[in-house]
Amino acid sequence: MGNVGAKDVPVLLSPEGLRIDGRRVDELRPIKIQAGALKHADGSAFVEWGANKVMAAVYGPREVHPRHLQQNTKAVIQCKYNMAAFSVDERKRPGLDRRSQEISKVIAEALESVVFVEEFPRTSIDVYIEVLQANAGTRCAGIVAASVALADAGIPMVDLLPAVAVGKAGGALVLDLKKEEDNFGEADLPMALVPQSGRLVLLQMEGHMTPAELSQALDMGVAGCRQIYERMKAALRERYAVEPAAEGSA
Amino acid sequence: MSEEVTAEILTTHILDLASSGKRLDGRGPDDYRPTVVEPGFVATADGSALARIGDTVVVGGIKLEPGKPFPDTPNAGVLTTNAELVPLSSPTFEPGPPQPGAIEVSRVVDRAIRAAETIDLTRLCVTPGEKTWVCYVDLHVIDHGGNLIDTALLAALGALTHATVPAKRFGIAEADYPLEILHYPVECTFVRLGDSIVVDPTFDEERAAQGRLTVATDEAGRVVAMQKGLVGAFSPDDVRTVVDRAFRHGDRLRALARGGGG
Numbered sequence: 222m223g224n225v226g227a228k229d230v231p232v233l234l235s236p237e238g239l240r241i242d243g244r245r246v247d248e249l250r251p252i253k254i255q256a257g258a259l260k261h262a263d264g265s266a267f268v269e270w271g272a273n274k275v276m277a278a279v280y281g282p283r284e285v286h287p288r289h290l291q292q293n294t295k296a297v298i299q300c301k302y303n304m305a306a307f308s309v310d311e312r313k314r315p316g317l318d319r320r321s322q323e324i325s326k327v328i329a330e331a332l333e334s335v336v337f338v339e340e341f342p343r344t345s346i347d348v349y350i351e352v353l354q355a356n357a358g359t360r361c362a363g364i365v366a367a368s369v370a371l372a373d374a375g376i377p378m379v380d381l382l383p384a385v386a387v388g389k390a391g392g393a394l395v396l397d398l399k400k401e402e403d404n405f406g407e408a409d410l411p412m413a414l415v416p417q418s419g420r421l422v423l424l425q426m427e428g429h430m431t432p433a434e435l436s437q438a439l440d441m442g443v444a445g446c447r448q449i450y451e452r453m454k455a456a457l458r459e460r461y462a463v464e465p466a467a468e469g470s471a
Numbered sequence: 472m473s474e475e476v477t478a479e480i481l482t483t484h485i486l487d488l489a490s491s492g493k494r495l496d497g498r499g500p501d502d503y504r505p506t507v508v509e510p511g512f513v514a515t516a517d518g519s520a521l522a523r524i525g526d527t528v529v530v531g532g533i534k535l536e537p538g539k540p541f542p543d544t545p546n547a548g549v550l551t552t553n554a555e556l557v558p559l560s561s562p563t564f565e566p567g568p569p570q571p572g573a574i575e576v577s578r579v580v581d582r583a584i585r586a587a588e589t590i591d592l593t594r595l596c597v598t599p600g601e602k603t604w605v606c607y608v609d610l611h612v613i614d615h616g617g618n619l620i621d622t623a624l625l626a627a628l629g630a631l632t633h634a635t636v637p638a639k640r641f642g643i644a645e646a647d648y649p650l651e652i653l654h655y656p657v658e659c660t661f662v663r664l665g666d667s668i669v670v671d672p673t674f675d676e677e678r679a680a681q682g683r684l685t686v687a688t689d690e691a692g693r694v695v696a697m698q699k700g701l702v703g704a705f706s707p708d709d710v711r712t713v714v715d716r717a718f719r720h721g722d723r724l725r726a727l728a729r730g731g732g733g
Binding site for chain 2: 293311319320322323325326327330333334408410415418419420421422423424425426427428429430431432435436439440443
């Protein structure tokens with residue numbers, strides 16, 4: 222996909238049906254979620270997912286900057302997805318490029334689909350996503366981190382928002398693409414699921430799939446999201462576990 | 472009455488109509504507005520087309536210039552797509568750097584052209600690692616009546632289909648030759664209005680929409696790109712239905728872009 226004319230395409234699927242890192246087609250990379258990873262943000266989360274490291278922070282609801290974006294009937298969600306210059310093999314020029322701006326837009330729209338924005342008119346909920354180390358699937362890791370950070374900030378939501386990409390690599394549908402599968406695979410389909418309603422609030426696709434493959438990929442992605450959902454809930458439970466009362470404390 | 476209040480009233484009206492299966496302009500849920508592609512609209516471009524869906528108008532122009540390939544793809548040409556929502560097209564656009572909406576249009580159109588392998592980029596290469604054709608696809612939205620993505624890709628595809636590689640002008644070959652097109656992607660955009668999902672939204676329908684879903688298909692029966700936008704949600708079954716509906720519109724739109732008449 223992204224590598225027209227490139228050579229040295231690796232073998233993405235072994236004859237035994239195992240992937241480049243030994244995973245089965247429907248297996249997620251290891252994922253670790255830490256809720257409340259930053260001291261100064263109203264809410265935050267750190268996600269290590271395969272070789273991705275993504276930090277998200279939430280500020281707000283607070284005053285809207287710039288002021289003209291203010292809405293009288295609801296909060297605005299302003300999202301900035303940013304990749305660090307050192308997060309990829311070849312140094313990325315710092316600053317907002319078009320890809321980052323598009324991703325910021327679709328993530329903000331996905332989050333606004335689950336946050337009770339009408340509870341906070343004339344305010345802004347600012348969501349910052351920093352990709353520190355990237356290995357495919359950073360927008361999904363960013364949504365997972367942002368969603369846990371929103372919960373950590375105590376912002377009321379319909380549900381958490383697990384996300385994952387399904388792709389086609391070596392001719393087979395695979396869950397949770399890693400870099401080589403993304404670069405040399407045939408399709409990439411990131412999605413974010415509202416587990417309670419079973420609906421998707423983020424959905425993008427690039428590559429080629431038949432309608433039958435696409436239909437199967439949607440089922441795989443939903444199943445993957447449900448696994449990630451459990452990890453997200455566990456991370457929040459861990460953060461807010463009530464400690465057994467220590468001596469002398471009330 | 473402020474713009475905000477009229478928009479609010481109109482939104483309520485559009486959603487009320489949708490609940491009884493109707494649309495403001497009388498269309499059914501699967502009807503496109505009248506769609507026209509006029510190739511060769513701009514003589515100074517190497518390929519061009521004006522695409523019109525209802526009162527949305529996009530002019531697409533192709534320019535091909537020699538340049539350097541990217542270091543990681545020495546054998547491939549370069550393709551860049553850029554959409555401009557120029558201020559003359561809508562009271563809501565202001566001059567300045569591209570807004571997220573314009574960037575999204577560019578990227579979703581670019582994704583469809585690229586993923587469908589519309590042009591074989593390796594054929595644009597002149598000398599590997601050194602010289603290649605750079606293909607610029609510039610899209611100007613000149614009247615914004617909603618559904619920019621579908622209109623922009625029609626303009627882009629119409630322009631590419633009729634493009635000429637200016638090889639003689641740049642001294643690369645004896646004569647100019649037509650740009651070879653391998654696949655014909657088109658995008659179909661749907662929005663959710665309450666419980667119904669309708670194709671080809673107008674500006675006001677987009678403002679009332681509870682989610683937008685674009686599906687790009689090609690003539691080989693493949694889905695090549697998708698984009699969910701705006702605030703809102705779709706179930707996996709909604710997505711499957713929308714993909715089927717996109718295929719039903721695909722061939723007619725492709726024929727328009729290729730100049731095969733309506």
